[in-house]
Amino acid sequence: MPVPYLLTILLFFPAVAALVTYAGGRNARTARWLGTGLSLLPLVLSTYLVYIFLFARGDLAVSQGLQRTYYGWEQYEWIPQIGVQYILGVDELSIFLVFLTTLLTTLALAFSWDEKHRVREFYAMFLFMETTILGVFLSLDFFLFFIFWEVGLVPMYFIIAVWGGPRKRYAAIKFFLYTQAASLLVLLGIFAFYFNTTPRTFDMTYMIDTNPLASLAPAIQGLLFVALLIGFGTKLPTWPFHTWLPDAHVEAPTGGSVLLAGILLKLGGYGLVRVNVQMMEEAAMQWWWLLALLGIISIIYGALVCLAQDDLKRLVAFSSISHMGFVTLGLAAGIYAIGAGQISGGQLGFAGAVFQMFAHGLISPALFMVAGAIGHKLGTRNISELGGIAKKMPTLTTFVMISFLASLGLPGLVGFVAEFVVFLGVYSAFGLAVAIPMLTVVFTAAYYIWAAQRSFFGPLNPRWADAEDAHGYETVPLAVLSALFVIFGILPLLFLQSIIEWSGGVLAGVP
Numbered sequence: 120m121p122v123p124y125l126l127t128i129l130l131f132f133p134a135v136a137a138l139v140t141y142a143g144g145r146n147a148r149t150a151r152w153l154g155t156g157l158s159l160l161p162l163v164l165s166t167y168l169v170y171i172f173l174f175a176r177g178d179l180a181v182s183q184g185l186q187r188t189y190y191g192w193e194q195y196e197w198i199p200q201i202g203v204q205y206i207l208g209v210d211e212l213s214i215f216l217v218f219l220t221t222l223l224t225t226l227a228l229a230f231s232w233d234e235k236h237r238v239r240e241f242y243a244m245f246l247f248m249e250t251t252i253l254g255v256f257l258s259l260d261f262f263l264f265f266i267f268w269e270v271g272l273v274p275m276y277f278i279i280a281v282w283g284g285p286r287k288r289y290a291a292i293k294f295f296l297y298t299q300a301a302s303l304l305v306l307l308g309i310f311a312f313y314f315n316t317t318p319r320t321f322d323m324t325y326m327i328d329t330n331p332l333a334s335l336a337p338a339i340q341g342l343l344f345v346a347l348l349i350g351f352g353t354k355l356p357t358w359p360f361h362t363w364l365p366d367a368h369v370e371a372p373t374g375g376s377v378l379l380a381g382i383l384l385k386l387g388g389y390g391l392v393r394v395n396v397q398m399m400e401e402a403a404m405q406w407w408w409l410l411a412l413l414g415i416i417s418i419i420y421g422a423l424v425c426l427a428q429d430d431l432k433r434l435v436a437f438s439s440i441s442h443m444g445f446v447t448l449g450l451a452a453g454i455y456a457i458g459a460g461q462i463s464g465g466q467l468g469f470a471g472a473v474f475q476m477f478a479h480g481l482i483s484p485a486l487f488m489v490a491g492a493i494g495h496k497l498g499t500r501n502i503s504e505l506g507g508i509a510k511k512m513p514t515l516t517t518f519v520m521i522s523f524l525a526s527l528g529l530p531g532l533v534g535f536v537a538e539f540v541v542f543l544g545v546y547s548a549f550g551l552a553v554a555i556p557m558l559t560v561v562f563t564a565a566y567y568i569w570a571a572q573r574s575f576f577g578p579l580n581p582r583w584a585d586a587e588d589a590h591g592y593e594t595v596p597l598a599v600l601s602a603l604f605v606i607f608g609i610l611p612l613l614f615l616q617s618i619i620e621w622s623g624g625v626l627a628g629v630p
Contacts (some may be wrong), residue, residue, distance in 0.1 A: 126207040129217070130253050132547060133224070137246035138161075146238030147183055154242025155228045161249065161503070162221040168209070169218050173613065182208060182324070187624055189259065190214070197263075202313075206259040211621035212392055212473060213256045215614055216385055219480045223381045224249045224597060227374035230591035233495075233524075234282070241282060245374060255386050261309045261321040261509040268305065268386070272298055275375065275383065277531035279527075283370040290370035297353055297363040304350035305390070311343050312398065327397045337405060344402035346558060347395050348409065355387030357447055358417040361440050367435035373491025376432070380439050380483035385476045388446045392473065396450060396625060404458045404527035411451035414578035415555055417444030422562035426569070431500040432490040435568060438526065439522065440484055441559060445475045448556060453622065462546025462623060469622035470615055471541035478537035478607070483523040483598040489515055492593050493574075497586060502570055507579030511586040516575045518589075518597040523567040525604045528560060532608040535589045540615070620623045 136157035144150025171178045172190060182192035189208035197205045209217060226246060234241050251274065254267025272295055280291035314318060316331040332340055340478070353360040364384075369374050391410075396403050421441025428434035453468030492515055494500040509516040525532040528539070538560075546553040589597070607614065 121321060124193065125164065125168065126193055126209070126257055128369050129161055129168070129221075130207065130257055132164075133161055133246045133249035133253070137243040137250075138199040140246060141239050141243040144242065147235065147238040148241050150239035151228075151232055151234075154239075154246060155225065155232075156226040158221075158228055158246060158249070161253075162225050165218045165221040169214060171288055172209070172214050173617070176275045181288070187278050187315075187324070187327065187621075202318065202322070202569060203262040204260050204320070204322060205263065206322060206324070207257045208259045208324075208437065209257065211617045215477050216256050216382070216389060216480075217253060218384050219385070219477060220249060220252045220490040221482055223480070223600075226484065226596035227377040229592055230377065230491075230596045231372065231374040233590075234374075236282060241374075244274045244278055245378070248278070248378065252382055252386070256389060259323045261312065261323055263321075263324075264323065265302075265306060267310055269302055271383075271386075272302075277380065278326070279371045279377040281365060282372040282375065285370075286366070289371045290366040293363045294367045297360070301350045301353035301360070304346045308343055308394065325391070330398065330400055332399060333401060337401070340402040341405055342401065344395060344399050344406050345409070346352065347399075348391070348406075351387045351390035351395065352447070353383055353387065353415065354390070355443050355446065356440060356466070357387075357413045357443070358420050358440065361417070364440065365433055365436045368439075368487070369430060369433050371489060373495070376487040376491065377484040380436070380487055381480045384439065384443060385480055388443070388472070388476045391447070392469075392625070393451060396454065396469075403454050407451045407454040407458070410447045410454070411549075414444045414446070414448030414451060417441065417442075418448065418556050418559050419562075422559040422566070425566040426562065428566075429501050429503050431493065431505075431570060431574065432487065433501055434502075434556060434566065435483065435486040435490055438486075438563070438566075439479070441563070442475065442479050442483075442526070445538060445541045445556070446472045448472075449475060449544055452544040452626070456544065456548040457625070459548070461547055464544060465625075466544075466619050466622040467540055467547060469625055470545030471537060471539075471544050473618050473622075474540055474611070475491075475537040478533040481600055481603050481607070482522055482525045482534055485518060485597055485604075486526065488597055488600075489522065489595065497583060502573050505574040505580065505583070507575070508583050508586060509575040511583055512575075512588045512630075514589040514594060518594075518601060519575065520571065521601050521604065525608070527563045527567050530608075532604045532610070534604075534608075536608055536611040536615070544575060 140154045179190040180192045182189045189210050193207040195205045197203045243596045249269035251267050258264040276291050276295045356364045421437050424437045449468045449472030453465045457465030528535040
């Protein structure tokens with residue numbers, strides 16, 4: 120049975136919950152229970168949304184565009200004088216990212232149960248940020264999209280600046296300046312779409328169907344494509360616009376790193392697919408090589424830099440740069456293959472890119488949870504200072520090894536499926552050139568095995584003789600994520616089937 124105004128409730132309930140948590144969380148215990156408990160409703164709603172999307176799409180209100188279908192559709196006039204509407208909807212690209220957002224918010228709040236500094240503000244900030252992230256994935260009007268895109272910078276800035284590590288102010292300012300500068304390029308692109316659309320509107324679905332920039336000179340289209348690539352690529356992050364990320368991760372509290380790696384980075388990938396690929400078909404066909412080049416450099420650079428890291432959290436941060444490179448490379452392969460008439464290969468490239476966002480959104484939070492827990496319990500995350508802690512932390516060691524294996528692509532876990540599908544798409548498009556990104560599988564295994572051997576195994580460092588293992592509030596989120604590694608590793612078609620079908624229409628206007 121469909122829920123009236125389901126997407127609106129899902130979107131704004133976390134913001135209301137943030138106010139309730141702040142107002143009612145007079146003591147730390149109450150704030151924790153309120154924040155975590157209230158975060159469960161968006162998770163339930165998003166799970167229900169995924170269920171009916173997979174098994175009963177007829178129960179969702181549907182908007183049928185010229186080439187595509189959107190579900191859970193809500194549309195109302197907002198500022199008709201300038202063509203602004205309140206439009207919400209989901210499709211195969213966004214629905215699983217919506218679920219991931221609500222899941223990781225709940226898990227991050229549960230994992231942060233021992234936070235003691237300004238607890239009600241901490242939990243309220245996470246819930247408010249959940250609304251801003253959901254707003255980007257649900258909005259199908261550019262005006263609404265950009266509001267959530269920009270406002271989302273504020274809660275993450277404060278999460279790093281107030282609850283972060285020793286260099287928190289530097290990291291927070293760097294994060295804000297980099298992403299704010301990137302947002303200006305996104306805004307420039309939005310203006311270009313708006314002023315070339317007839318009638319003038321911010322309706323993203325209309326722009327996807329009509330391709331309003333097609334009338335511009337190829338050089339102008341190319342400049343706008345590159346500007347938006349930089350804007351979205353900075354958030355992804357893509358080399359060389361990535362330098363804000365390691366500092367932000369290292370200084371952010373564990374819950375902040377969970378949302379930053381698990382979902383905020385995916386805003387950049389989502390923007391690349393939704394705007395650069397779906398709305399700029401001709402420019403995408405012209406500039407696929409730049410996406411491929413940046414993807415390959417990001418993959419190799421991130422993996423090589425990981426080999427030189429001593430801080431466990433910084434290692435995971437650079438691994439995110441490497442793994443997000445598979446997103447841009449998969450998109451490039453999909454664009455090239457479809458342009459060459461290889462529809463099935465193009466579908467694999469696009470599907471692999473989107474599935475990689477989802478897989479990384481499960482794996483990287485688990486890695487940051489373990490790194491954060493170790494740093495909190497031992498006072499250091501430096502690999503050179505650890506050693507043999509598996510003897511004192513068997514539970515955390517179990518989860519970190521599962522996460523390492525998922526990230527390096529062990530068959531049967533979700534990371535393998537994502538990278539394997541990307542490789543299939545790259546091979547369909549570029550043939551044996553797929554060997555270049557495949558080399559990073561060796562590098563990834565090397566830096567994870569190196570880190571595991573020095574940190575968790577071998578003789579126990581006497582400094583950690585009294586170390587304590589994971590608490591219940593840490594074990595449960597890690598267990599949930601580990602279970603999802605296996606579920607989507609063994610049954611990937613729960614997601615892949617719908618995204619592959621959708622991918623065939625991504626560049627429907629290109630012969």
